[in-house]
Each structure stands twice: as C-alpha cells, then as structure tokens.
Amino acid sequence: MISPGQKIIQQWYKDKHWKQFPFQQEMETVYLNGYSGLLNAPTGSGKTFALFLPFLADFINRHSDYKTRRNNGLQMLWLTPLRALTNDIKKAMQEVCDNLDIPWKIATRTGDTPAAEKAALKKKLPEVLLTTPESLHLMLAQKEYPQIFKSLQVVVIDEWHELLGTKRGVQVELGLSRLKEVCSRDLAVGGEQSNGNHLQTANSKLPTQKLKIWGISATIGNLEQAAEVLLGNDFPPEQIKMVRANLEKKLLIKSIIPENIENYSWSGHIGLKLLPEVMELVAKSKTTLIFTNTRSQSEIWYHAILDNYPEYAGVMAMHHGSLDNELRNWVEQALHAEALKLVVCTSSLDLGVDFRPVDTVVQVGSPKGVARFMQRAGRSGHHPGAVSKAYFVPTHSMELLEGAALKEAIKRGIFESRDPMLLTMDVLIQYMVTLAVSDGFRADELFKEIKTTYAFADITRREFNELLDFITNGGKTLAQYDEFLKVEVENGLYKVNSRRVAMRHRLSIGTITSDLSIRVKWLSGGSLGTIEESFIARLKPGNTFWFAGRSLEFIKIKDMTAFVKKSNATKGIIPSWMGGRMPLSSQLSAMFREKLDEVAHGIEKDEEVIALKPLFTLQQQLSHLPQSNEFLIESFKSREGHHLLFYPFEGRLVHEGMASLFAYRISRTKSSSFSIAMNDYGFELLTDEDIPIEQVLEDASFFSIDNLLEDIQHSLNANEMAKRRFRDIAHIGGLLFTGYPGQQVKNRHLQASSSLLFDVFNEYEPDNLLVRQAYNEALAFQLEEFRLRAALQRIQTQSIVLKNIERPTPFAFPIMVDSLGREKLTTETLEERIAKMARRYGAEGVGAVETKKPRKVGITRKKGF
Numbered sequence: 001m002i003s004p005g006q007k008i009i010q011q012w013y014k015d016k017h018w019k020q021f022p023f024q025q026e027m028e029t030v031y032l033n034g035y036s037g038l039l040n041a042p043t044g045s046g047k048t049f050a051l052f053l054p055f056l057a058d059f060i061n062r063h064s065d066y067k068t069r070r071n072n073g074l075q076m077l078w079l080t081p082l083r084a085l086t087n088d089i090k091k092a093m094q095e096v097c098d099n100l101d102i103p104w105k106i107a108t109r110t111g112d113t114p115a116a117e118k119a120a121l122k123k124k125l126p127e128v129l130l131t132t133p134e135s136l137h138l139m140l141a142q143k144e145y146p147q148i149f150k151s152l153q154v155v156v157i158d159e160w161h162e163l164l165g166t167k168r169g170v171q172v173e174l175g176l177s178r179l180k181e182v183c184s185r186d187l188a189v190g191g192e193q194s195n196g197n198h199l200q201t202a203n204s205k206l207p208t209q210k211l212k213i214w215g216i217s218a219t220i221g222n223l224e225q226a227a228e229v230l231l232g233n234d235f236p237p238e239q240i241k242m243v244r245a246n247l248e249k250k251l252l253i254k255s256i257i258p259e260n261i262e263n264y265s266w267s268g269h270i271g272l273k274l275l276p277e278v279m280e281l282v283a284k285s286k287t288t289l290i291f292t293n294t295r296s297q298s299e300i301w302y303h304a305i306l307d308n309y310p311e312y313a314g315v316m317a318m319h320h321g322s323l324d325n326e327l328r329n330w331v332e333q334a335l336h337a338e339a340l341k342l343v344v345c346t347s348s349l350d351l352g353v354d355f356r357p358v359d360t361v362v363q364v365g366s367p368k369g370v371a372r373f374m375q376r377a378g379r380s381g382h383h384p385g386a387v388s389k390a391y392f393v394p395t396h397s398m399e400l401l402e403g404a405a406l407k408e409a410i411k412r413g414i415f416e417s418r419d420p421m422l423l424t425m426d427v428l429i430q431y432m433v434t435l436a437v438s439d440g441f442r443a444d445e446l447f448k449e450i451k452t453t454y455a456f457a458d459i460t461r462r463e464f465n466e467l468l469d470f471i472t473n474g475g476k477t478l479a480q481y482d483e484f485l486k487v488e489v490e491n492g493l494y495k496v497n498s499r500r501v502a503m504r505h506r507l508s509i510g511t512i513t514s515d516l517s518i519r520v521k522w523l524s525g526g527s528l529g530t531i532e533e534s535f536i537a538r539l540k541p542g543n544t545f546w547f548a549g550r551s552l553e554f555i556k557i558k559d560m561t562a563f564v565k566k567s568n569a570t571k572g573i574i575p576s577w578m579g580g581r582m583p584l585s586s587q588l589s590a591m592f593r594e595k596l597d598e599v600a601h602g603i604e605k606d607e608e609v610i611a612l613k614p615l616f617t618l619q620q621q622l623s624h625l626p627q628s629n630e631f632l633i634e635s636f637k638s639r640e641g642h643h644l645l646f647y648p649f650e651g652r653l654v655h656e657g658m659a660s661l662f663a664y665r666i667s668r669t670k671s672s673s674f675s676i677a678m679n680d681y682g683f684e685l686l687t688d689e690d691i692p693i694e695q696v697l698e699d700a701s702f703f704s705i706d707n708l709l710e711d712i713q714h715s716l717n718a719n720e721m722a723k724r725r726f727r728d729i730a731h732i733g734g735l736l737f738t739g740y741p742g743q744q745v746k747n748r749h750l751q752a753s754s755s756l757l758f759d760v761f762n763e764y765e766p767d768n769l770l771v772r773q774a775y776n777e778a779l780a781f782q783l784e785e786f787r788l789r790a791a792l793q794r795i796q797t798q799s800i801v802l803k804n805i806e807r808p809t810p811f812a813f814p815i816m817v818d819s820l821g822r823e824k825l826t827t828e829t830l831e832e833r834i835a836k837m838a839r840r841y842g843a844e845g846v847g848a849v850e851t852k853k854p855r856k857v858g859i860t861r862k863k864g865f
Helices: 006-014 022-032 047-062 085-101 113-125 133-140 167-188 223-229 272-284 295-308 327-334 370-377 401-411 425-437 443-449 461-473 497-507 588-599 607-611 613-622 652-666 693-698 708-715 718-732 747-764 769-782 785-796 812-819 830-843
Strands: 036-040 075-079 107-109 130-131 154-157 194-197 198-200 212-217 240-244 251-257 288-291 315-317 342-345 360-364 388-393 488-489 493-495 516-524 527-532 544-547 550-558 561-566 630-638 641-646 675-678 683-687 799-804
Touching: 006 022, 006 047, 006 085, 006 327, 006 493, 022 036, 022 047, 022 240, 036 047, 036 223, 047 360, 075 133, 085 107, 085 130, 085 327, 085 799, 107 113, 130 133, 130 342, 133 425, 167 223, 194 461, 212 693, 223 240, 223 693, 240 708, 251 327, 251 401, 251 607, 272 288, 272 388, 295 315, 295 342, 295 544, 295 607, 315 327, 315 561, 360 370, 370 401, 388 799, 401 607, 425 443, 425 461, 425 497, 425 769, 461 641, 488 527, 493 652, 516 718, 527 544, 588 607, 588 652, 607 613, 613 641, 613 747, 630 693, 641 652, 652 675, 652 693, 652 708, 652 785, 675 812, 683 812, 693 799, 718 747, 718 769, 747 769, 769 785
Parallel strands: 036 212, 036 240, 075 130, 075 154, 107 130, 154 212, 251 388, 288 342, 288 360, 315 342, 360 388, 516 561, 630 799
Antiparallel strands: 194 198, 488 493, 516 527, 544 550, 550 561, 630 641, 641 683, 675 683
C-alpha cells in the first residue's frame, strides 16, 4: 500500500517529468521502513533527492497538516565535508519544499555563516540544517544543546568516503554517538516513533533506534566497512541497509598523447608542453574544468593560459581552497549561470557541487588514485544519463602508463579503500573538553558511549582514565601548569567553568591543521584569500608574486595580514603550500605494475603503451624491462659516486622508507653514507664509495620483514618524524593555542612549543598516549608501513635482476632529476643543472626534460612546486 507521502513524492517526479531510478525507489522503501545505512551512488545521479524526498514523505505521513505546520524543531541534520556543497544542496531542497507547499526554510551553518544568522538559528531552529563536522561540534559546545536535537529524526553524512579515514571522520563518529544518546533519551520517555505508515510507541519492538543515520558515499573498496564505521557497533544489524545505485555511468576517458614522445619530458609535474592540445579541447567544449593536483600548479596553468590565450580573459576563472570565500562563491555562481568557458581548479571542486554546464574535465598530471580520478571525471556530464568526458594530461612520459593503468582500473571496478582511523586520542581529548564546555559529562556514561564508536571500540578504561587525568590535572607531566588544567570535577560531573578556557576551546574546535595562514588583502581594501606564513616570511616589500590570478606587489605585513597592490610585472614567485605531492595509491601501483608486465611481454593493446614504445625500447637496450616476477636494480658509477637504483613501483612514501631501510641494511655489510632520492616508481641510493651490491644481495635478510620496525627505527630519524606529527596532534588535543582571530601565534613559536612539549613528554612520560600516537601516525602515514611490509613480501617472491649500466636509463633519469632538489650550494639554476647532467651522460631524449613553460609565460618556479 502506497502511503500519502509516497503519492505526493511520486507526483512531484511526474510534474518534473523525471523518472525515479530503481535505487531511489529502494531508498524510499527502506527509509520509510525505519532503516539506517549507506547509499552508494555516483555523483550526478540524484542522490540528494534519493534521501531528502523519503524524509519528506515520512514527515507528510506523520503530519497531514504538513502545509500549515510550522516550528517543528530540527528534523534533519545534513553534514557535508565542504562548505561549498551546502549552497547547492540547500537550493535543491528549498525548491522541493516550495513545490510541495511545505513552509520550511532550509538553513546552513558553517564557518562562513554570518554571526547574525548563527544567532538567529539559536532562537529559531529550521527543520533542515546543512552543516559541517566542525559546526556540529560547535553546536555540542553550546549550553543545553540537547534541546537543539530533541526533535531530530535523521542525520545524513554526505560524501562519507571523503571523511572516512580522516580525523574529521572520527569527529563525525563521536558526534553521532552523542546524537544517538541524546535522541534515545527522548525515546525512553515515550516519544512517538515513525516507521513508514505506522506510528509506534517506545515500547514497540520496532525500531530500537529513534535516530536514523544515513551516509552517502561514492564507490570505494570497503563500502561495507564504511557503513560499519559510520553507524557504530551499537546499531542493530537488522536495522542496517546498503542501497547501491548500480547506474552504468557513461564515461569517456582519453589520454592526450604528445606528438613526439621521444622529445617529451622524462621528468616534471607541470605539463604545460601540452597546453595547445588542452586548449583545443577547451575551444570545442561548452565549459571545461582543468583539475590540477596542487594550488601552485593551478596558479601556473591559469597564468600560462592567460598569457598565451588572452582571448579567454573574462570567461576563465580559478578556484582553489586558499582563495577568498567570496571569490570562490562568485566562480561557482558563474559556472551555474554558464558565464564561464573555463575554470582551473584543484580538489576544491572535487565534490558534489552540481555544475550542469560542465561537459569536459581535464586532469593535469596523475591524480595518483582511481577514486579521485572518478570523482573528478564525474564533474562533467553531472546529471543522470549524461556522458562524463575526462582527458588525462601527462606531465612526463611515464605518467602515460599511469593513464593506461587508470583506465584499466576503472574498467575493472578497482577502487581504493579508505581505512578508518583508530584511537586518535587527540580528537577524543578535544571532544571531551567540548562536552565539558557545554553541559558537562559523567565519566562512566561517556566511556560507555565512545566505546560504541568504531574508532574507540578498543580503548581501555586505563587509557580513558589517563585522558581524564590529562584534561583535569595535566597528566603526569603538566600538573604544575594552570594552562593545561582545563576541566574541573563537581560531584562527578566534568565541566569547564573558566570562560577564557571555554572561548579558546571553541575557537580551536576542528581537526584540519596546516601551516599558519596569512590573509592577503588589497592595500585599498578587499580580501583575496590566504597564503601560508612560511611563504610570506620569505618576501620583502616590493617583491612580486602571483596569487588569485593576479600579479601582486607585497607592501607590508600587519596583524597577520599581508597587504598588496596590483603589479604590472610579468615575472613573480608562485606560492607553495604544504602537502604538494601525493603518493601513488596501492591499487594504482598494482595496476601500473601489471601494465608494465604487459609491456615486458610485448603486449601493446593500449594507446599509451604504443606511444611509449620508443622509451621502453631504450630502457630495454640500456638495462631491462622488469616482468611481474622480477625486481629490477640498476647500478652504475659516475664522478658523483656509486649509484644504486631500485624499482618497486610502490609510490614515493613507501620508497622513502624502503630507501632508508636498504641503506641501513647495506651499511651493515659496509659502512657508508648515502644520499637518497625517490619518485613514485623507484629510488636512488648514492654514495661516494663502491658498494659490493652482489654480496649484499646474497644476504637472505636484505628484503626480509623480520625486525622491520626495529630496522626502521635505526634507519630513520623516527624521533624527528614523530615530532613533526606531534605538532598537529598537540594542536588538535588543545596543548597549543594558535591565537585569537587576527592575533595568531607565529608559526615558529608554535613549532618551538610543540617541540618542547614533545621532548618533555619523551623524557619524563615516554608512555604518554599522544606521543605514542605521534609515532604510530609517522609509521602509518609518513612511511605507509603496512604497504612497505607488503612490498617487501612481494619482492621476496621475485627474481632479482641486477643490471650494471653505463648511463642513466629512462627509469633512472627522473629519479636523478629529483635528487637535484636536494640542498646544495650552487649558483646554477635547476634547468642548467639538468641540462649539464643530460650532456654528461649523453642520455637520448633527456633534453626534453620539462624545465621550462611556454616561452611567453614569465613565471619563476621555486623549489617545492
């Protein structure tokens, strides 16, 4: 039997001349029957309507006077990872409510929401609120916050795959655990519970959870686990459903292949040599998004296009996370209005904003992950039934093979998993203080509550008690410092009584950490965005730099604001931001090795492989093309010393750890000092002495995983790596206060404070939970220890192929170019040093190493781009 709400929703679809997809119908059925779960649907498939319309149908079923019923309290909470997503979703939801004569105003609450609007939300809650994980925790930090959520029916976490595996995801888990507890209190006192067309009392058998929780996720490799993490381990399994769209999205993926591969770059990551081919695509398309992997790269491409194709001025824009919010909003609105022909962007436009005019996506450089490329490809043809067109632009020759690997992985449906984070004590400390700032918490109740989350299911009571002691007494080490004694205990209730502590904590809520940002403003007024302090610190008044699509002259810095004016200079520095280079994912690495194995066996079924034939032929002539059962090592001597090159094809983070490990294990045979360089395909060990590599390889333990952690500790400065991780942990955990708005603490002071804290804990409290977390994160995220271990196990099963070569091979040369970035005193430019190296080794085709952009582009590239 169809309920009244379902009839109204079905009629709405008919009025729109739209047809419900089977997954939307399934979603409607399971939602109205009281289930929670995960909706797996691609971007542009109508996933917002798939969840919002059943929610409205449920409300209509419970309230026949829905057209006149007002002040219903907060009914739906919709969490998104990006503030930019809320505008589009809000517009779509509001349109539905207006069409159905439901007198609701959909509201948003994010960091961009004006203070007056936030105050208005406190006085009168909307029925639907769109917000972010950080804003949810700010709401939990308000006095009497349970009143906000007493009417809440459902929480939707949009783009859950983007939050899973991050500390923001852990924030969501903790927030949901609290909402479930708050809403279950209402159920316990006899509140009504809807289940489709029926009303049930608290004593009824169905369902035991009042609050419905739904996640929306793109395809990832561990969807079932994603649902488990989202819902927690206290959710009855019989109330959980997985709804899959199973829509066959039409996807056209094509690599842009250089005309003469022999003269294309063997190294580089900018890709401007293919600018003319990219602009041909732009000219043929209605609207194009050019995705770059870094903000610096987007600035470089924007200026290159403007300089070489000035006719695009006025119909081209740039979009990245450091630009001012008003600028980003203008770009998004202009895209909607079909006023832009081209936007150069970064991951800031990755997620579900609906830009229907976009019909072409260009990815510059390897996205290093299958799921990331699919997400970006889905920006084009962003509506049901449309074809998504995505073009891959290699920034150097070997990236073409990554393009072939990407296409094969998508064809087979191989996507990366997002491994959940566990026992992130810094996030838990912040959450405990958040609850203490509002109405307080009782230890036993909170411990039981956090144990229901996936992240803290294995926390022990001893560890929890240590955290309680830390926030109340400063733990074993900081008890003498009042600054760390934040929470007081009154009759078993943990509370923050200090207004100063409460205000500083609210300002610090969140888990997104980065280098301290400086706001960039015109001297005449108006904001352009933010740049990291470390970049601004290098500038002197009068220096020119490129930012936000403009040539700017640096005037002065005052109150954490850099003041600039327009410059007519054609040359300028491009800012660099933290987190520039992403490593190759394990799935893409495996597919890359498979493609390389096909090459070694003479299989040429991909256009990319056919184009790369001259490069692979040269590699075979000079050395060897490794098959899947082989591990290639190259050795040669030069005036610099003895070069050893290893090719695991596992990504730069794994290679960083493996290079240090191998250097340490070699030194056990012969004491040596090594210089290390690496890229996504392999790494180089360079020493000024001859290494008996044949003797080293005879040792069966060289590739062994036995004593791996101990050897890593010896081979790397694990203490320094953990110290770098500790700064962010200390910030999230409330040990460091970054300052008040406009009065931020300088970056070097924060670094000094975190280093001091780390050293003190290491010496006097080595078992400190936050220090232990820092070491664990260094292993997991900086070295990808799990992947390193798996790679060593794979290598142990392979045949070792050692080749003594005369000069660098196509595989070796890019790694050696990377090594030029190592600190050394020189008056030569990077381009001059690359050219000199090419001449010295007489490497064929190496003259094409990307060292310059198109002749007209006057941009000086700094180290680190």
